[in-house]
Amino acid sequence: MATMLDVSRKAGVAKSTVSRVLSGTAKISEETKQLVLKAVEELNYRPNVLAQSLSKQETNTIGLVIPHGSSTSQYLGLLIEICQELADKAGKFLMITQVSDEENGGVNSIRALVDRRCDAVLYYNNSFFDQYNINGDTLSDLIDELPVPLVVMNCYLPRHPNHCVWYDHVYGARIPVDYLIQQGHTKIAYIAGPLSQRTAQLRLQGYEDALNDAGIELDSSLIVEGDRYSSGGFSACNQLLQRKAEFTALCCFNDLTAVGALHALQENHIAVPEQVSLIGFDNDAVLDYLTDRDFCSAFCTCLCHACDEFVAG
Amino acid sequence: MATMLDVSRKAGVAKSTVSRVLSGTAKISEETKQLVLKAVEELNYRPNVLAQSLSKQETNTIGLVIPHGSSTSQYLGLLIEICQELADKAGKFLMITQVSDEENGGVNSIRALVDRRCDAVLYYNNSFFDQYNINGDTLSDLIDELPVPLVVMNCYLPRHPNHCVWYDHVYGARIPVDYLIQQGHTKIAYIAGPLSQRTAQLRLQGYEDALNDAGIELDSSLIVEGDRYSSGGFSACNQLLQRKAEFTALCCFNDLTAVGALHALQENHIAVPEQVSLIGFDNDAVLDYLTDRDFCSAFCTCLCHACDEFVAG
DNA sequence: CTGAAAGCGCTTACAG
């Protein structure tokens, strides 16, 4: 591979002159400039970015750490797409790496990007998939320790409110419930996500808050735990039916759960939405492919917690 | 940020000694080793990977270029996941970057990774999404020119058969058709993908080959073009029905197309599979969420064209 | 076992 020294020799100038021509940071006579460009062309020269970065003490690179095990998530692709677009606009190189399936995988990935001297690092905290999820304190410690900015997505860090971007799950989850109440429902059942997960806890909280604020008494027999997949929604809904729970509306942790619940209701000949109003969450792409689109979905289109939106379809 | 020089001074040894302790490439007395490690610890020292790479003339890094606009693709996440896993096993760092939405975006991304001295680069050619798709000749030229190996996925390069991994779409697409023929069907309709795309052409070819080899005459009125989405499958199927085409089986470019076709058949009160056998392609995750799973899917689980599989469900 | 020195391929004051 040709180096800058090769180019300078071929052009009969100093290395520094080649550097100046290529960077355009100094006045160079047209004549030598052409000499240099010709040599660059002939040698098919490309600067070594590693050497440039080391010398300039900056890489013009943003690091992005994506979670492990998220191949099924519809968010991942969107996240990458948006980050790439913003990086392009800012003229930065986006260096993406995925967390490995090992202890401290997340921290290791962040450090790997810092060790490669990214000017800043973005970390998407996936509360669901990573078995080796980084906890908030560790993330906060990292932010304090690292020589470059670390921004964490999908996780609230009390010590570093300006270094994190998170969803307001409590608020987001209560919107559809408020809507149902507004429609006159009082017997509203809820199929939660896996309650060991914070997101699921927070959304359940939103459901409870909405009922409380409306003066509707909480009925624990109307709440069942699902697993965030359609199969969990199916069995959870069956549980509700078996215990003869009375409800006119059913709110679900997410759309997949709602799909499962829909199947269970259909099997039990309960008409949706005539007998039971069904509502999901996420505006999941899967909704486009349902034969029967009998429920609506609340969704969250923006990574910023201020932008939650709700559409009843 | 502490450098190796800082560590060496703190430990009272030479820079080279610190390097040797950290790399473990030389015998070092236990005493100085401890001195060095203590200094490393106290200074919270981390080696600069850029400097290491420049000095060692290798980065131990594999580059992966993923296509632009593929946020909706189920393959992307899986591709990343598998590459990451393999890189981990090999002890390599996987540097991922996404193609920008601009002219020469693909080539630029590949070069960006080479300029960062990746030891090898993987490029996933996405025939559907990239409007600025790299053509085969350009890719072959790149392979010849680049100082590191470039491997292209999802594209066959005649000049570099050992630098590409591709799907055998013709073969893959004929398998379900062969199956239908074997079941006794002779009137088999086909909803193609967008025929401006190579993948769609090749799969249609597979359909035609299967019929030819079985001695069944091709009937162009049984072939309609879709758009690879369910809406295209829906309208394509309606076209077939409007022209009163007679068929006992319907084969589709992919599963989304088949989902659309299913809706159209249902609307026209045509029972699946009693009156029409329906078959898709991909084993798309969307199948798990259908209320009526009345068709089966051929799928391709492996990136290697030798591993196509078929399951009739 | 350890150190001094050269080198990786660039950039950038410093001179002229």
Add this chain to the structure above:
DNA sequence: CTGAAAGCGCTTACAG
């Protein structure tokens, strides 16, 4: 406008 030299933070022959 251009060159010689120092420096970015490492590794690795070369000595001893």
